[in-house]
Amino acid sequence: MAEQEYDYDLFVIGAGSGGVRASRIAASHGARVAVAEEYRVGGTCVIRGCVPKKLLVYGSHFAEELQDAANYGWTVGDLKFDWPTLRDAVLKDVDRLNAAYTTTLENNKVERFLERAEVTGPHSVRLASGREVTAKYILVAVGAWPVTPSFEGAEHCITSNEVFHLPELPRRVVISGAGYIAMEFAGIFNALGCHVTVVNRSETLLRGYDESLRDRLLQITMARGIEYKFNSPFDKVVKREDGCLEAHLAGKPDPLVCDLILVATGRKPKTPGLGLETAGVELGENGEIKVDDTGKTTCDSIYAVGDVTDRVQLTPVAIREGHAFADRVFGGKETTISYDCIPSAVFSQPPLAGVGLTESQARNAFGSNIKVFSSDFRPMKNIFGHRPERGLYKMIVDAGTDRVLGIHMIGPEAPEILQAAAIAVKAGLTKADFDATVALHPSMAEELVLMR
Structure with missing residues (x-):
């Protein structure tokens, strides 16, 4: 197929941080670009991840700040927290960011398809509407998805995707996992007055961070009232007639009774059903797209950036990868990415x-x-x-x-x-x-x- 016969120079699947950046930069180099997004423009970080979660962290900090205010001379009346007010304010800001990312694409003349897209070949993509389009290059930037449990009663649990939409604040929360997502939500719920229990399969929290810091966080959060159950995999979850949940842990005689179970046991590249096999794109054991140093897959015309490659699951990394891809392929710049000394943080409390x-x-x-x-x-x-x-x-x-x-x-x-x-x-x-x-x-x- 001659180059001029392609519908687009670049078709991006996924309008998250990496996909939007790649689209914008490629378009600035003169490329004809289209992007498909099946949910909302902005991606995990903006729509259901680090941004709304950080706003919840800020909201929960007021519990501590208001208690301290009297010691600084302020007279504070009866304290009352309203979860729907905070929840709706956060979701309103998500709407604002979704609109801002959409405007960015519009201003750069990137065509948008608000529907699912699947790869059908090295240069072709099929949209959910049935339309098939072609592109000289395809960029996969669909991110990752929460790992869902397989134990009995798992359908009664939620993931970080749903936690921002809770109708009311639960009194008792059980969190499965002890990574950064688990520890951040543990801090949020604890500060807002919920009883929080963190349940983990192993005896280690925040694997990969310095051991002294992990120990210090454990001491502080336990003093704040967060309980931990280590070496305790889930056996099953039972929903009682009164609506409460029972979390049954392996080897533990008594279940944990709670109002909410949040599963935060990691995220997995969202590659199932993308049709990558039709183009000979090779995947790894965790479903990640295998890429070389330039982001190229085992198909020369298909690239991937961000969490879907399972290299470093951080938004700033996805943005840099998307920018570098566009500069290399469409701008003629030999841009490289260094994965050395990447800073990271856990917004625990x-x-x-x-x-x-x-x-x-x-x-x-x-x-x-x-x-x-x-x-x-x-x-x-x-x-x-x-x-x-x-x-x-x-x-x-x-x-x-x-x-x-x-x-x-x-x-x-x-x-x-x-x-x-x-x-x-x-x-x-x-x-x-x-x-x-x-x-x-x-x-x-x-x-x-x-x-x-």
Whole structure:
């Protein structure tokens, strides 16, 4: 088929962060672009993920802030929380963002199909309406989907997709899993006055984060009233006549009685039913699309970016991958992506964040040739709140070169502080560079340049 016979230069399946960025940049290079999205423009992060979840985190923080207000001289009346007000405000902002992403595509003359699309060949896509279109290149950016459980009664549970639409605030919540999604919602529900129990198959929460921070978060959240059941896989869930749920755990004689069970046990690339096999696109064991360093699949005309590749499931990574793809294929720029020193955060309560190697990772890589600096302190913010919770910052350093290998922290505003610190780690700065920087006082961030 001659190039001019294609309907589009680029057809994107999925209008999330990565797909929208790729569409916009490709169009700016003069490409004829179309994108298909079966739900809403914006993707997981904007519609049912990190953005609305962060707004819920902000809303839940007021429970603590209002309690502290009296100690700062404020007279606060009877405190009352209304879940529908917060829920509807969050969903209204989701509507705003959906419209903003849609406008971005419109302004860049990207044609939109608000329906499902499936690959039918190396250069062809079939829409749910039955229309088949062709494109020189196809980009798959459909993201990932919550892993659903297979135990008896799983239909009575919800995932993070549905949690933003709850008709009312549950009194008792059981959360399955102990990853970042589980810990963030555990903090939200706990702060809003729910009784929260976190149930995990293993004995580890937030796998991949620094062990000291994980231990500190466990201590603090237990003190705040969150209960944990480790090494406790689900056996079954039973819905009682009164509407309550019973979570039966393997090896436990008594079930957990609750009003809501949230399953947060990970996310899986959303590739089933995409028809990728018709174009010879190879998938991995988890259903992820296998790609090379440029995002190209095993079919030369089909690329993939974002969570569907299961490399790094983070929105900023998907955006960079989508941008780099468009620059390479349509802009003639040899743009590369570095997956080294990607900062990440968990908006738990308190939040934690990290960049670079953890202490255990550094010891595995460098043996005893590392230095670990730390600051264990009580944030000034907690003093009038009469909370004994302490923050913890850690810096991992290569003893031979003095280069900072990683920074990890837990405490108020840790993610905001880490973003700037991540630049220093990415740039390969040394501990001496931090030591030579004058502290900004009084702040929590100054602890980064005071560790000795």
